[in-house]
Amino acid sequence: MSSTAIPTARGIRGERPFIVFMLVPAFFFLIMFYVYPTLFNLEVSFTDLSLFGLRQGGEWIGIANYVELVTSKDFHRVIFNTVFWLTVVGVAVRIVLGLGLALLLDSKVLDKYRLKTISRVLLLVPWATPPIVAIVSWRWLLNPQLGDINKLLIGLGIVEQPIAFLSEAAWVWPALITIITWNTLPLVALTFLAALQSLPSELLEAAEIDGAGRWQRLRYVILPHLKPAIIVMTLMSTFWTFNNFVYVWLTTAGGPGLYTNVMATEVYIKAFIDGRMGYSSAVGVVMATLMVAFGMIYLRFIAQREFKEVF
Amino acid sequence: MTTRKTRLLGSTMLGAVALGTLWAGSAWADAEITFRYAFDNVDQIRAGLDKFEEDNPGITVNLERIAFKDARDQFLRETATGGGPDVVFMAYVWIKDLGSADACLPLNDLIEEHGISEAGFDDFIANDLVLGADNETIYGIPFATDTWGMVYNTAIMEEAGIEKIPETWDELLEASRKAKEIGKIGFGFAAGTSSANTIWFLANFNWWSDGGSLVVDDGAGGYKLGISAEQVASVIDYYKTYLDEELTTPGSLGLDNWADPAVMEPMAAGDQFAALVPVFTATDIFDAWRGRNPGQELPFVTAMTPHGSGSPTTHLGGQSLCINANTEYPEESWKLMHWLNSWEFWDNYNTIYYPSQKSLLEQRPFPEELSGMQQQFTQGARSWGPYARGPAAIAMMWNQTSREFGAAFIGEKSSQQAAEDLLEYVQGLL
CATH class of the missing domain: 3.40.190.10 (Periplasmic binding protein-like II)
Structure with missing residues (x-):
């Protein structure tokens, strides 16, 4: 039993002015740097504001930007790229590989060969590498003429001609997801590793005594234990990935053609290349709306989990 | 007492004026x-x-x-x-x-x-x-x-049996095929999509030299399209041939800068037959070659761009x-x-x-050594003219051109579809 006294409703009411006072700075910053820009962006999305007319302002055009966006074939492609390739495939690869890596790092094999510490340190290297450094390095590695990956593939006789990983339609998404995964996988793996280490060894021993094999232990003991971490990481990764601009822009700039153009790069292209701030804001609003949907799922999950933990 | 006060006040005011003047002077001076x-x-x-x-x-x-x-x-x-x-x-x-x-x-x-x-x-x-x-x-x-002009490697021309400087786009394609036969890159260019891509220039040079233009004056103070979808599609197909037959820089679709090392390095190393570059980039190629081959005769010649049914045209x-x-x-x-x-x-x-x-x-x-560029500059360079004067921002047409070309290059759209989409977009801007 906890000895902490639960405040009564009357007690909370008495503290209300103090609570409000303490929340004012946080609300101030939220309104200034989040609510106001969001509302401003929403307003801009109903105008034809141009990059070349920032001083003059835009004309109110109602929902024209949204109509154009919904009927644009290019935008359908952008949505598909963002949702399927970048988010679904990108996050799934990270979760599966992260899980595998965490299981490997937690295994007795690494312990046996005294590789546990070094492997964990090595795992941190990609995470500690700034995205821009990772992207530039990978671009060189994947370069068809000078890249080591092509040299290796040709040297091993796997391919005869170099592969233009970042410009051939068949390779560009796998290459892009490889770069994102390399840079962001460690966080996922370490999170799962931490969850794995909180698994009581007695549970695994009991399962083993009951005759559970490796697969059954994974299926019925380990995965259920990791489920909350997997759900949280999946949702968090979805947030980070869906919004991501840096990896796609610096690796392919959305090309070739529109093949890797995603919502975040579309916002940039429309605003700063086509100069259509109004349309770009509309894309941003759609993007934010989708994120809110994800956010509600996340919050619902967290709330449920906390409710279960408390009661 | 009053006199002293007046003097004090007067000298204070004078001092303030002097200081102000000094400050203003120093502000001007700095x-x-x-x-x-x-x-x-x-x-x-x-x-x-x-x-x-x-x-x-x-x-x-x-x-x-x-x-x-x-x-x-x-x-x-x-x-x-x-x-x-x-x-x-x-x-x-x-x-x-x-x-x-x-x-x-x-x-x-x-x-x-x-x-x-x-x-x-x-x-x-x-x-x-x-x-x-x-x-x-x-x-x-x-x-x-x-302006832009062609740079050709004369050593490759000789080795590949290319008898003369290509004068038409078709001759350039044929010469590139011959260069490939001896293991060299033909016409190297960057075909990637970005805000500062190269394909925009290549596309315009090609259709300008064939009598087409994305934007023209309509004769009534407005602007209209000056090219058909078929013409645009044929230009897309032309450059796509280089990609499909591997006659250009490997990984060209991933490059957006005409001076990307992947395009320039093979030129400077003598492994590429031709490049279409600005004057200063040609100079960079020559300097790089001289740095590696001191005292040797430069194996490059510059020339006007190839042409279609019209004359060679690049932009000023x-x-x-x-x-x-x-x-x-x-x-x-x-x-x-x-x-x-x-x-x-x-x-x-x-x-x-x-x-x-x-x-x-x-x-x-x-x-x-830049005489071909000089000729291009004086005889074959045009102003962007109606492109710049018209209501469509060049950056928007530039970006969309690279998107549509890119979509066709990778087979996401047919050349005809990409051409129609491009013209529909530009028409919407006009």
């Missing part, structure tokens, strides 16, 4: 202006600015660098919030839009008061591109000029200078602009590029 530049000969430019500071005590010039492709958008964002550098370096074709955005200071009064260069405003090439939408207000001064390109509309120092900025357009500056400091003034260009002819 004008600090910023010049934002986007090319790589920064040391030369800095040396030129040092000389300007020496000749104009009290004016300090900070030199800022920016990637050329980011220069316009960054400046627009800054000026919209009252900031930005005092003098900027922009593409010719951006000035009209910057003027419309009130980002550049109108220069008519300054030109009227002080004049610009010895030969006046008419001495500047492509000066129509620095006018505002009213075709009267001058928002910039052309600074450097260039270049960069202009504009003064930030927010500047606190318009007079000092104007002084700097004057200096940057003087023959003394071009002759002693900015020696890599070519000035926009006809009178200065006469004093700096292209060297013999």
Whole structure:
């Protein structure tokens, strides 16, 4: 039993002015740097504001930007790229590989060969590498003429001609997801590793005594234990990935053609290349709306989990 | 007592006036202006600015660098919030839009008061591109000029049995096939998609030389499309052939800069037959080759671009200078602009590029090894004209062209579909 006294409703009411006072700075910053820009962006999305007319302002055009966006074939492609390739495939690869890596790092094999510490340190290297450094390095590695990956593939006789990983339609998404995964996988793996280490060894021993094999232990003991971490990481990764601009822009700039153009790069292209701030804001609003949907799922999950933990 | 007080008050006021004058004087004397530049000969430019500071005590010039492709958008964002550098370096074709955005200071009064260069405003090439939408207000001064031309490797020509410099686009394609037969890259170019991609230029040079143009005057003060979807599709197919038959730079679709090392390095190493590049990039290729092969004869020749049913055509390109509309120092900025357009500056400091003034260009002819470029410049370079004057921002057409070409190159769309989509988009802008 906890000895902490639960405040009564009357007690909370008495503290209300103090609570409000303490929340004012946080609300101030939220309104200034989040609510106001969001509302401003929403307003801009109903105008034809141009990059070349920032001083003059835009004309109110109602929902024209949204109509154009919904009927644009290019935008359908952008949505598909963002949702399927970048988010679904990108996050799934990270979760599966992260899980595998965490299981490997937690295994007795690494312990046996005294590789546990070094492997964990090595795992941190990609995470500690700034995205821009990772992207530039990978671009060189994947370069068809000078890249080591092509040299290796040709040297091993796997391919005869170099592969233009970042410009051939068949390779560009796998290459892009490889770069994102390399840079962001460690966080996922370490999170799962931490969850794995909180698994009581007695549970695994009991399962083993009951005759559970490796697969059954994974299926019925380990995965259920990791489920909350997997759900949280999946949702968090979805947030980070869906919004991501840096990896796609610096690796392919959305090309070739529109093949890797995603919502975040579309916002940039429309605003700063086509100069259509109004349309770009509309894309941003759609993007934010989708994120809110994800956010509600996340919050619902967290709330449920906390409710279960408390009661 | 009253007299003493009056004296004290009087001397205090005098002191205040003197201090004020001194402060104002020091403020004038300490004008600090910023010049934002986007090319790589920064040391030369800095040396030129040092000389300007020496000749104009009290004016300090900070030199800022920016990637050329980011220069316009960054400046627009800054000026919209009252900031930005005092003098900027922009593409010719951006000035009209910057003027419309009130980002550049109108220069008519300054030109009227002080004049610009010895030969006046008419001495500047492509000066129509620095006018505002009213075709009267001058928002910039052309600074450097260039055009594009072909560079061919004569050693590869000889080895591959290419008997003459290709004169048509089809001959260039055939010659590239021959170059591939001896294990060389044919016509190397960057076909990637980005905000500063190359395919835009290649596309325009091709259809211009065949009588087409994305935007033309409609004869009634407006603008219309000057090319059919079939013509655009044939140009897409033309460049796609290089990609499909692997006659161009490997990974070309991932490259967006004409001077990408993947395109330039094989030229400098003697592994590539042809490139279509600006004048200064041709010079870079020659310098790189000479650095590796000292004392040897240059195995390159420059020539006009190939053509279709018309004549070889490239664009009269270049960069202009504009003064930030927010500047606190318009007079000092104007002084700097004057200096940057003087023959003394071009002759002693900015020696890599070519000035926009006809009178200065006469004093700096292209060297013999760039004779093909010279010919292109004098006989085959056109202004962007209706592209720049019309209502569609060139950047938008530029970007969409690369998107549609890219979509067709990777098979996401048919050439015909990509061409139709491009023209529909441009039509919508007009």
